[in-house]
Amino acid sequence: MNNLPVSLIAAAFCLALSGGAYAAPATATMSDYVAATTSIDAKYKTEKKDCKAQSGNARDICLEEAKGRARIARAEYEESYGPSAEHRYELRIAKAEAAYAVAKEKCDDFAGNAKDVCRKEAKAAFIGAKADAKLADATADANATAREKANDANAVALRATNEARQEAVAEKREGAYGVAQEKCDALAGDAKDKCVNDAKTRYGQ
Numbered sequence: 001m002n003n004l005p006v007s008l009i010a011a012a013f014c015l016a017l018s019g020g021a022y023a024a025p026a027t028a029t030m031s032d033y034v035a036a037t038t039s040i041d042a043k044y045k046t047e048k049k050d051c052k053a054q055s056g057n058a059r060d061i062c063l064e065e066a067k068g069r070a071r072i073a074r075a076e077y078e079e080s081y082g083p084s085a086e087h088r089y090e091l092r093i094a095k096a097e098a099a100y101a102v103a104k105e106k107c108d109d110f111a112g113n114a115k116d117v118c119r120k121e122a123k124a125a126f127i128g129a130k131a132d133a134k135l136a137d138a139t140a141d142a143n144a145t146a147r148e149k150a151n152d153a154n155a156v157a158l159r160a161t162n163e164a165r166q167e168a169v170a171e172k173r174e175g176a177y178g179v180a181q182e183k184c185d186a187l188a189g190d191a192k193d194k195c196v197n198d199a200k201t202r203y204g205q
Contacts, residue, residue: 036077044070061105068098085144089137096129113186120182124175131168138164177203 044066051062075094079087100122107118142160180199187195199205 040073057108064101064105085140092133100126117182120179127175128172131171135164135168173203
């Protein structure tokens with residue numbers, strides 16, 4: 001099949017992972033926080049209303065994009081208002097989940113195996129984004145631990161980072177294998193068997 005679904009997935013994830021942060025003022029107060037979240041909610045309601053002028057799947061995609069932007073904006077402000085490893089992780093996850101929701105909606109423009117492959121690719125990209133978020137979080141925790149413990153700090157940080165990296169690689173490989181399997185379903189007979197065996201060999205299944 002062509003690479004159109006892949007380009008749609010990439011576009012959805014690039015859209016979510018880009019964009020300026022909704023930065024809080026240097027001396028943000030609770031009233032600033034309330035004003036910011038109120039503004040985000042108001043913008044979301046306006047965008048949602050604008051989406052209703054569209055129809056079909058274009059409307060569904062528009063609604064998911066608006067919902068994703070609002071969710072990311074809230075997470076960005078949370079991280080800016082109260083910087084922490086937890087908020088940074090939640091921001092990464094918010095971006096991944098927003099991108100995944102949009103990508104799934106875009107897959108509805110396809111049918112049959114093309115739609116199945118598109119959804120598998122969207123899920124694989126989502127799994128990869130979550131794995132990267134966990135890796136970044138684990139690395140940050142390991143580095144913090146390393147700073148607190150002078151003795152064998154480097155070994156502790158390296159071990160935790162390597163374990164997180166291995167887990168991320170395994171999760172990404174599993175997602176890629178699922179995509180490859182789905183693509184094999186478009187084939188039949190010996191061609192399908194060869195495709196499945198090649199996929200198993202390539203991804204160590």
